[in-house]
Amino acid sequence: MSKLLDNVVNDLSRLPGVGRRTALRLAMHILKMEREDVATMTQSIDDFRNNICHCAKCGNLSDSEVCEICSDTSRDHTTVCVVEQVSDLLSVEKTGQYRGVYNVLGGVISPMQGIAPSDLKIDLLLDRIALGDVREVIIAISASVEGETTLFYLMNSLRKFSNLKITTIARGIGFGDELEYVDEHTITQALMNRRAVE
Amino acid sequence: MSKLLDNVVNDLSRLPGVGRRTALRLAMHILKMEREDVATMTQSIDDFRNNICHCAKCGNLSDSEVCEICSDTSRDHTTVCVVEQVSDLLSVEKTGQYRGVYNVLGGVISPMQGIAPSDLKIDLLLDRIALGDVREVIIAISASVEGETTLFYLMNSLRKFSNLKITTIARGIGFGDELEYVDEHTITQALMNRRAVE
Numbered sequence: 001m002s003k004l005l006d007n008v009v010n011d012l013s014r015l016p017g018v019g020r021r022t023a024l025r026l027a028m029h030i031l032k033m034e035r036e037d038v039a040t041m042t043q044s045i046d047d048f049r050n051n052i053c054h055c056a057k058c059g060n061l062s063d064s065e066v067c068e069i070c071s072d073t074s075r076d077h078t079t080v081c082v083v084e085q086v087s088d089l090l091s092v093e094k095t096g097q098y099r100g101v102y103n104v105l106g107g108v109i110s111p112m113q114g115i116a117p118s119d120l121k122i123d124l125l126l127d128r129i130a131l132g133d134v135r136e137v138i139i140a141i142s143a144s145v146e147g148e149t150t151l152f153y154l155m156n157s158l159r160k161f162s163n164l165k166i167t168t169i170a171r172g173i174g175f176g177d178e179l180e181y182v183d184e185h186t187i188t189q190a191l192m193n194r195r196a197v198e
Numbered sequence: 199m200s201k202l203l204d205n206v207v208n209d210l211s212r213l214p215g216v217g218r219r220t221a222l223r224l225a226m227h228i229l230k231m232e233r234e235d236v237a238t239m240t241q242s243i244d245d246f247r248n249n250i251c252h253c254a255k256c257g258n259l260s261d262s263e264v265c266e267i268c269s270d271t272s273r274d275h276t277t278v279c280v281v282e283q284v285s286d287l288l289s290v291e292k293t294g295q296y297r298g299v300y301n302v303l304g305g306v307i308s309p310m311q312g313i314a315p316s317d318l319k320i321d322l323l324l325d326r327i328a329l330g331d332v333r334e335v336i337i338a339i340s341a342s343v344e345g346e347t348t349l350f351y352l353m354n355s356l357r358k359f360s361n362l363k364i365t366t367i368a369r370g371i372g373f374g375d376e377l378e379y380v381d382e383h384t385i386t387q388a389l390m391n392r393r394a395v396e
Binding site for chain 2: 001002003004005007008010011012014015016017021022024025026027028029030031033035037038039040041042043044045046047048049050051052060061062063067068085086087090093
């Protein structure tokens, strides 16, 4: 097998969800792409890896020291939404409904994977709250065992701030979900949090 | 959204089978990789795209003008296996059972996709046979409409060479395939080509 092909297949197959067969298919596609498009792509990857920063205020990915959201004075800096990772922030942003700022933890507490509270960007959140402007913290982390542990830890850390409203996003049945396939825990929560039809 | 992140997600999501969500997941993985590993990967991609050649004898991908298989004098140069693409060649090689050489067409005849016989590397095959050393051509292309068209075209082109044995790989039920799920055409072929149990 060609050394050049072997190298590219080996390197690509180290990416998550990419086996050797997919890597080979990607390589064949790369061969059909214009050279300049390939160069643009590899340059983007290198630039991203070497130059991206974590926002000093919220932990979001950023091109500069403070991210666009934290620098945006038109946003509501009294409300902080705590998310696990950048992709969650992007999902919330996509709704276009949230005007507050974020705190990106960079993971959840997981003794199994050796992730301790000190590995998460909780200090940024506490620093921000200590400055005195934050009125509400919305905790929007997944309802897994690790997520619940993280939620519990956060609640404990935030308890010392009086006058701070702490909320979590509602658990319930998603739009388009079939009740038949929803787990009992979610249904229980959805029943408990039922709303009067107006 | 960060410009650096946006660029990498846009570029990665142009790859086949990679949507924006997968591209974002890949970007997050790239962020966790060592910088030098990322640099090695992007360098492999660029090197592959810019320096890979097609073997002048068989159309296989190659680091030099003639590929390793065509340069290997221990192989049987009197038998040529015709395949559609490089991944098919690699699949045959993986069996470890084939000692002949190859001809990689680079596709199949497809009027729908505008692929004419002249777009395929059939000339390399004809040149090779014209040199007089080839005794058997094994046609190993997929049993699709385009594959059958290509087979028909190849048979016509090869007819002029007398004393040339032309074969196709056997169609039948694969190991582990359940008869219940195999299409009738394949079963018909498998029945017609039945073998005496020895």
